Amino acid sequence: MRLGGGASFLSTSLLKVLRELCAAAYVGVRIYLRYPMWILSDLITSPLWAVVILLPILLFLPPEAWGSGVVAQNFFWGMVLWYVVSTSLMGIGSAVRSEQQMGTLEQLLLTNANRAVLFTRRLTFELFSLTLNTAYMYVFVQLLFGKPITVENPLPVLLVLAAAMAIAVGFGLIYGTLILWIKNPGALSNILQFVIMGLSGIFYSIRGLPAPLQYISYALPFTYVADLLRHEAMGTPTLLPLHLEYLLVAALAVALNAAGYLAILHVEKRLKRTGKLGVY
Amino acid sequence: MERVRRLARAALGVYVKEMKIWLRYPTWIFAFIALPYMLSGLFNGIGYSIAGPRAVENFARNTGVSNPFLFYTLGTALLLATEVLLQDVAYSIRSEQLLGTFELHYLAPAPTWLIWILYLFPHSTIMVVVLLATTLPVLAFSGVLSSPIDFLYACSVLALGMLPLLGIALALAALVVRYKEPGAVVSLVQSVVILLSGYFYPLTVFPAWVSALSQVLPTTHVISILRSLLLAGEGVSPLDRRLLTLLALAVAYPVIGLYSYRRWESEARRRGELSKY
């Protein structure tokens, strides 16, 4: 297809999306690397926050149990899942806000680029950050507890992590759409993060929650990811039969991404009707 | 006198403007109401989950406090106050830079450092009202508030403890004026302050040198005094060492903060950084 004064365009939509993903990843990494203070801050603050979260939990145990391998394992995988939830809310959801503030949102929507790709601009960087933080936490937790972090089934763990990221992207797209609509989320990201961490059993099994709260937990997608991850990494029992839980996670990943994509298109159209697209 | 009146008018202007903007984002108010309970609930949930029925007994043995929910609610309320105080000035300046209104403040006769500090008051008003409204019932229900005088004493300690944070906030503001992007530095300072203040644990869990280092933070003394007053039911004398240290920090930090702000601001003016964003 030739357009305008003669620019030629790729014809297959898959290649187009890949090209857009590459461009988005390139911009995300370039911008991040131009804020060196962020890299330094991330390296220092990650273990500090880990300590701030870990110590209050340890206070419920007798001091002689503080070095327990089970606690170390629970804590390590909890931190990994926390990064996944943060990626969803802060990395993907809040990226929309930054485009609004920079005044680039309308310019982006003037292109025919895939809307989901535009909103997941930071995904590549978030994946990189997740890998780095996981490795970093792996070393940190082992040093802190003096116990090795073992993984019972490495390949399924990787598979669950990939599914977790897919769910995070879908959930992030839905959350990003909400921000696109309401503009300034205020403290919503922080509140949601704690709600999800508390009710999805990020650091512990939801079986310990009061029964009414468990019903909410069963409705949250991250509950199944956390449960499967602990099962594959630590051998804990699952909430649902294993195959059913895998099936559910896969279905959730597809459904959330599809819902997120449709939500973006719907809200974009709605904002174009109300004239609030460029408002920030 | 006229000068004071004019400054008061400027203060009122900033107060009304910021208050209006904040009230139009009600999620923050909801956050102040909900977060202390949510975080406390999260810690307690994990604690019970991993420690079982002996969780409270272990907690009391480790901290000397028998009510972990209250312990963490108080800690989170203070954590929120610290976060707001430390980040508000820096983020407000950044927001003015992005909106293109930053330079306009330099055209007003009031000193800019004062304007930036004034940004804190509307947010603090909302925060204090909401935190009091939400934590007071829990404190009262738990029977830790023996008299209104105790409560006022606790509030005064809290207010005194927040003054040195204004100094740190001004120093952070100076960095934003000079180097723009505040997120990384603010996040770094916040995490260090929160780690060493011991909002969620007694500082005795750390090696002695870390505990010694934490003494330079006002928040360490604030939480320690408040725990004595509210959770342990101990009296705190006005001549208590912690209170005197807090007083000294309340003078020293704002002076250092103001000095660094003025220095960095004049450097930014010299380099033409004020108009860049």
Added chain:
Amino acid sequence: MEEAIVAEGLVKVFYTKERKSLFRSVKRRVEALRGVSFSVRRGEIFGLLGPNGAGKTTTIKILSTLLLPDAGEAWVNGFHVVKEASRVRECIGVSLYSDRGFYWKLTGRENLRYFAYLYQMPRREAEKRINEVLKLVGLENDADRLVEEYSTGMKSKLNFARALLHDPPILFLDEPTIGLDPASARRVRELILEMKRQGKTVLLTTHNMFEAELLCDRVAIINRGRIVAINTPSELKRRVGRNNVVEVEALNIPPSAAEALSSVRGLRRIYTRIRDPASSMGELRLIFEDGVDDLGDVLSAISRAGMKVLSVKIVEPTLEDVFIELTGEKLGES
């Protein structure tokens, strides 16, 4: 299809909230467009001239698919702006803001590269085109500096470069010279004329009548959401008529000058432009029905009103005269 852009009866209504107090607000209906219709021929520069709030940007946003009309239809390059929005986006270049909408921590070139990929251009072609547009707008020497270091004029040029990036046949330029110094504004105008020479269609909005006269083949005058006239600048000016406009430079012009001169025979409209408020020095522009019968009559009415005449000229009408003639308002008043 002869027309590059066709708009038929575009209507857009916004609802805004008026904050009456801290907790009370009242919903208000704002009619931004009230049945806007026009068409733009291929290869022409078409101007939407009107004051702030007239509906110019709303029109451009509807045509560029950023806004959906409440009623009416529009086609760009033969594609329907609502039903074939993605086809429309492929063939338009849009410049909406002069100095916003960039990633500050990327260089000018990196910003363009990102958008080139989003416009789905192959890598080699993108790089070639980026170099071309950077050279065209005169940013080739500053292309590798971070955008946060750019001046307003440079950002405006980069904005223009982005609009041209995928070589679209149709350009939408919203107030392209606003906020620019005279030299930068001149450069942008030259670029717009260069686009016309390349055969592109340009739809630009402006409230600058000089710019509209200089650049546009045809102009649509828009006011309060309605198009009040469309024609070439010279045809529009003919509506006022040659030898019908008298410009009087005077001192001590009172606020009631129009009232004081209302008795002058054959006078259709009068408006003032104060240049020096201290001495009330400025211009009176008098538009007559059918030529000036008697300048003496005008001059004596002026001196009776206490004004001191500095010069009197019979002048060619401007587009501002046309605007006033058609709307009864000055360009900055709506």
